[in-house]
Amino acid sequence: MDYTLVIALEMVRAIAWLVLLSSGLAIIFGMMRIINFAHGEFLMLGGYTVVISTGHGVNEWVAMLVLAPIVVGIFGVIVERLVIQRLYGRILDSLLATWGLSMLMIGGVTMIFGNSVTGVATPLGGMSIGAYQVPRYNFVLIFAAIALLLIIWAVLKFTKAGLIARATMQNPDMSEALGIPTRWVYMATFGIGSAVTGFAGALLAPMTGVVPTMGVNFIAQSFITVITGGASIITGTLAAAGLLGSISQGMTFLTGPVYGDAALLLAALVLLRLLPQGITGRIFKKSL
Amino acid sequence: MSDDYNILTTRGLTMQFGGVTAVDNVDFNLREGELRCLLGPNGAGKSTFFKCLTGQLTPTKGTVTFAGQEITGALTHKIVNLGVGIKTQVPNVFDGVSAYENVRLSARRKHLAPLARELTHATLERCGITHLAKREVGLLSHGQRQLVELAMVLAGEPKLILLDEPAAGMTGDERDRLAQLVLESARSAAVVVVEHDMAFIRQIAKFVTVFNRGAIFREAMIEDIMQDREVQEIYLGKQANAA
Amino acid sequence: MEKSVIRDPGFYVMVGIGLAVMFIAPVMLDLFTIMQFTQYVVLSVFALSLGYIWGFGGILSFGQAAFFGLGAYTFAVASINMGSTTIPMVLAFIIPTIFGAALGYFMFYGRLSDVYLGVVTLVVALIFWKLINHTAGPEYSIGKARLGGFNGIPSIPTLHIPGDTGAWLDPAQMFQVFMAILIIIYIALRFLIASDFGRVSIGIRENETRASLLGYDVRLQKVIVFAIGGGIAGLAGAMWATYQSFIDPNSVSMEMSAKALVWVMAGGVGTLAGPIIGCILLQWLTLKLGTVDVVNSIAVLGAIMMVLVLALPKGIVPTAKMLAMNGWTLWNRRPNRDAVTRKAVKHE
Numbered sequence: 001m002d003y004t005l006v007i008a009l010e011m012v013r014a015i016a017w018l019v020l021l022s023s024g025l026a027i028i029f030g031m032m033r034i035i036n037f038a039h040g041e042f043l044m045l046g047g048y049t050v051v052i053s054t055g056h057g058v059n060e061w062v063a064m065l066v067l068a069p070i071v072v073g074i075f076g077v078i079v080e081r082l083v084i085q086r087l088y089g090r091i092l093d094s095l096l097a098t099w100g101l102s103m104l105m106i107g108g109v110t111m112i113f114g115n116s117v118t119g120v121a122t123p124l125g126g127m128s129i130g131a132y133q134v135p136r137y138n139f140v141l142i143f144a145a146i147a148l149l150l151i152i153w154a155v156l157k158f159t160k161a162g163l164i165a166r167a168t169m170q171n172p173d174m175s176e177a178l179g180i181p182t183r184w185v186y187m188a189t190f191g192i193g194s195a196v197t198g199f200a201g202a203l204l205a206p207m208t209g210v211v212p213t214m215g216v217n218f219i220a221q222s223f224i225t226v227i228t229g230g231a232s233i234i235t236g237t238l239a240a241a242g243l244l245g246s247i248s249q250g251m252t253f254l255t256g257p258v259y260g261d262a263a264l265l266l267a268a269l270v271l272l273r274l275l276p277q278g279i280t281g282r283i284f285k286k287s288l
Numbered sequence: 289m290s291d292d293y294n295i296l297t298t299r300g301l302t303m304q305f306g307g308v309t310a311v312d313n314v315d316f317n318l319r320e321g322e323l324r325c326l327l328g329p330n331g332a333g334k335s336t337f338f339k340c341l342t343g344q345l346t347p348t349k350g351t352v353t354f355a356g357q358e359i360t361g362a363l364t365h366k367i368v369n370l371g372v373g374i375k376t377q378v379p380n381v382f383d384g385v386s387a388y389e390n391v392r393l394s395a396r397r398k399h400l401a402p403l404a405r406e407l408t409h410a411t412l413e414r415c416g417i418t419h420l421a422k423r424e425v426g427l428l429s430h431g432q433r434q435l436v437e438l439a440m441v442l443a444g445e446p447k448l449i450l451l452d453e454p455a456a457g458m459t460g461d462e463r464d465r466l467a468q469l470v471l472e473s474a475r476s477a478a479v480v481v482v483e484h485d486m487a488f489i490r491q492i493a494k495f496v497t498v499f500n501r502g503a504i505f506r507e508a509m510i511e512d513i514m515q516d517r518e519v520q521e522i523y524l525g526k527q528a529n530a531a
Numbered sequence: 532m533e534k535s536v537i538r539d540p541g542f543y544v545m546v547g548i549g550l551a552v553m554f555i556a557p558v559m560l561d562l563f564t565i566m567q568f569t570q571y572v573v574l575s576v577f578a579l580s581l582g583y584i585w586g587f588g589g590i591l592s593f594g595q596a597a598f599f600g601l602g603a604y605t606f607a608v609a610s611i612n613m614g615s616t617t618i619p620m621v622l623a624f625i626i627p628t629i630f631g632a633a634l635g636y637f638m639f640y641g642r643l644s645d646v647y648l649g650v651v652t653l654v655v656a657l658i659f660w661k662l663i664n665h666t667a668g669p670e671y672s673i674g675k676a677r678l679g680g681f682n683g684i685p686s687i688p689t690l691h692i693p694g695d696t697g698a699w700l701d702p703a704q705m706f707q708v709f710m711a712i713l714i715i716i717y718i719a720l721r722f723l724i725a726s727d728f729g730r731v732s733i734g735i736r737e738n739e740t741r742a743s744l745l746g747y748d749v750r751l752q753k754v755i756v757f758a759i760g761g762g763i764a765g766l767a768g769a770m771w772a773t774y775q776s777f778i779d780p781n782s783v784s785m786e787m788s789a790k791a792l793v794w795v796m797a798g799g800v801g802t803l804a805g806p807i808i809g810c811i812l813l814q815w816l817t818l819k820l821g822t823v824d825v826v827n828s829i830a831v832l833g834a835i836m837m838v839l840v841l842a843l844p845k846g847i848v849p850t851a852k853m854l855a856m857n858g859w860t861l862w863n864r865r866p867n868r869d870a871v872t873r874k875a876v877k878h879e
Contacts, residue, residue, distance in 0.1 A: 099792075219654075385733065
């Protein structure tokens with residue numbers, strides 16, 4: 001019984017993990033149809049924000065919930081202005097440019113902080129379920145993922161900005177024709193997507209520690225989740241994270257973490273063979 | 289009409305997008321060697337119908353049969369390989385290469401290189417664009433690109449030619465040449481032309497199918513269609529009066 | 532047709548330079564430089580593999596290193612087990628080709644394009660990298676070969692003359708053999724591109740819809756192009772493995788894929804000379820920069836990549852061609868030349 005509970009909890013944590021990892025990327029992809037290849041390094045930047053600010057005596061929760069999103073969000077806006085906006089309409093070029101940015105960031109951060117892992121203490125400690133020890137922090141992750149999705153949903157559904165965003169997602173040309181300044185929408189989108197990514201990176205830092213090359217460990221999972229999900233931010237992310245999270249976690253239980261990723265990829269390939277535009281490209285088309 | 293003489297038939301062809309029915313239960317027959325024009329106001333479902341024929345869309349319901357073979361929802365290249373030549377609404381050409389190369393790629397599909405070369409030259413000649421052979425297609429005018437695309441369709445030696453708005457963006461001279469070409473091609477193949485350039489239609493049309501709201505509204509000779517009050521009301525109204 | 536290759540002076544220039552370097556370099560240069568050159572040759576083959584599928588098939592693979600690494604590991608495992616290198620070299624071409632066809636089937640029959648294609652290819656390479664990194668334990672062995680995880684596989688046999696496992700090639704001979712492989716692949720690709728198959732690929736790159744409207748099976752065509760590219764990259768990987776006599780997961784890393792992209796971008800997409808030139812130029816630059824400790828090589832690679840996309844999207848070779856053409860036009864328009872022409876006309 002306890003064991004089942006622990007496994008169920010691990011499943012949910014794996015799904016929450018994928019949601020956190022990929023929400024920021026999904027926002028950018030849903031709105032702009034580009035994948036930010038420097039996504040992993042944006043996560044890394046969120047992690048480093050926590051390390052540096054707690055090192056200077058900032059409360060860790062403030063660092064994670066407030067500072068990291070702000071810092072990475074601002075960074076995202078700068079990147080959008082300097083790089084992305086020059087490449088609108090050239091999707092593949094924007095992928096290449098963000099990949100270049102990714103390497104520049106890895107190299108740059110290595111030059112400044114060195115290539116070693118900096119640990120971050122996991123807050124809250126553990127708790128026991130029957131005979132098993134579970135970190136309380138898992139619940140923070142699950143809660144954060146749910147809260148994040150709810151906030152994105154509420155913003156899209158009930159605010160004017162959300163309405164503009166939904167219009168742009170449905171038909172960018174039309175919304176431009178209606179006088180919506182798409183360029184500003186894209187800038188804001190990239191900023192918000194980056195902020196969400198920074199937040200996720202901050203939350204992940206205590207679990208993984210931070211190191212300049214940490215991004216590479218997460219991008220496979222987040223890229224796959226986003227493109228399998230398709231263009232709808234919430235439904236897509238949730239559906240893909242749910243499906244792929246359970247598959248990879250199930251595989252991890254059976255054979256260890258290495259094949260978890262491989263199973264994730266294989267499942268995604270089969271899915272994309274059947275639904276080339278992702279899950280929400282065919283089903284749940286009208287969803288958010 | 290017995291199906292035996294029909295090169296192309298659709299039965300109960302229906303295409304729905306979400307709640308919108310763009311093509312509604314269409315039974316369409318085309319005899320071998322026939323030249324048929326499809327008319328109708330914008331949004332009448334002509335282009336959607338066309339795309340169901342070419343395999344670019346898979347119809348929600350109903351069947352498409354070409355030369356006795358069902359091709360409903362088949363892949364475009366398979367339909368083409370059965371002997372259908374297709375020209376889409378937006379010019380679809382290979383922009384980065386020469387007009388000659390464009391047409392040759394079509395001719396080469398069925399013939400070995402030496403024969404393909406001859407066929408390419410002949411087709412370019414036939415379409416009156418021999419002087420453009422070496423020019424990069426991306427740099428040509430819209431009308432010239434249309435002619436290049438038509439040459440590509442003809443070089444495939446199709447049994448059935450489907451043309452979606454071939455006269456769009458053409459000058460008067462180019463349009464005249466196009467009309468001549470379409471009439472000429474109709475001697476060796478069945479042709480379906482979707483068009484709403486009336487000047488062009490008058491040059492080529494004999495038997496006409498009028499679409500309205502996704503369904504066949506009228507099928508008659510062009511002279512009768514021009515006189516038809518109801519057709520005028522739904523579509524030709526202003527233009528017919530003006531003429 | 533193939534005539535277009537035979538008539539192209541650039542083709543003879545490239546092959547001529549290749550042959551000259553192949554025969555003269557070992558005589559003129561010291562051993563260290565020769566080995567340095569060998570490295571450029573191997574990586575040029577890798578660059579060609581991406582240059583072909585991207586420039587002449589319109590397939591932008593973000594994970595070309597997956598094939599490079601697969602070829603390298605195939606060669607390593609096979610040659611350690613067999614003790615010979617001839618068949619492993621062939622296997623290093625065939626297995627990545629098959630893998631490319633299988634992956635291509637999923638991608639192109641699923642009609643993935645643009646972003647999706649880029650992401651899938653990248654992720655495949657990434658997961659391959661992760662898997663290999665985790666094979667450090669002794670339980671991960673294939674026959675006599677231990678995969679070694681992040682430690683890599685050491686003591687990979689040097690190439691020998693086919694049939695005679697004792698006749699190892701010395702570095703100069705190895706250089707010449709690799710140079711020959713590079714030249715052969717270059718020639719083969721030039722002819723493939725000029726063939727009907729190649730022209731259809733170019734047509735697909737230009738306009739997929741039109742290609743299928745002419746009756747060509749776009750999906751199959753792309754799978755074949757992608758598989759050929761995979762095979763060539765695999766061969767490059769095998770050359771890399773035997774040249775270094777060592778292979779580790781770095782050969783599958785994102786950095787390796789990125790390097791190939793940067794070489795092709797720098798040299799110019801849509802040419803075959805470009806990727807080779809881009810590869811040699813940038814590898815030489817990396818070597819020079821490598822001696823400066825302060826600058827991180829990954830940061831430099833990233834910066835070059837961004838600059839190329841933003842400032843020189845066409846690449847060096849096409850840009851140089853364009854400049855040369857403009858220069859030629861300007862030259863022709865010189866006023867006194869016009870005057871000369873006019874005079875000539877008058878005299879007639």
